[in-house]
Amino acid sequence: MKFVNRGYMLVKPTQLFIDWATEKDETSFLSLEFSEGNIYLIEEDFMDEEPILKANFKAIFQNEFESVEENEAEWPCDCKLENLEMYFTVEFGSSVFDLNKSDLKAD
Numbered sequence: 001m002k003f004v005n006r007g008y009m010l011v012k013p014t015q016l017f018i019d020w021a022t023e024k025d026e027t028s029f030l031s032l033e034f035s036e037g038n039i040y041l042i043e044e045d046f047m048d049e050e051p052i053l054k055a056n057f058k059a060i061f062q063n064e065f066e067s068v069e070e071n072e073a074e075w076p077c078d079c080k081l082e083n084l085e086m087y088f089t090v091e092f093g094s095s096v097f098d099l100n101k102s103d104l105k106a107d
Helices: 015-024 049-066 081-087
Strands: 002-004 007-013 038-042 088-093 096-098
Touching (some): 007 015, 007 049, 038 049, 081 088
Antiparallel strands (some): 002 096, 007 038
16 A cells, blocks of 8 residues: 555535436436446645635536536536536545555656
8 A cells, every 4th residue: 555645625416416417318327326426636734724725626527517518518517616516515635545556647
């Protein structure tokens, strides 16, 4: 096991996002109960969550909404921090461990 020098943000959709995503794609199996969310790696040593979220929310917002609809005009709201917080929950953590034996690769 290797310790990775990153913290993380776990971003999970709320029911509001799931409802919108299901409207866009009726074949979607997305549900609140089974949504695993996405992990975004951040600096390892952070003292306050708010500046990290403010600095990164636009990239997260775009990535999450583009996963359902690439056309920004079709999104249900503007790219604002308060909208991200309505459509997603965000949890922070500072420990990341890699259980895989192969090296990490970045694209």
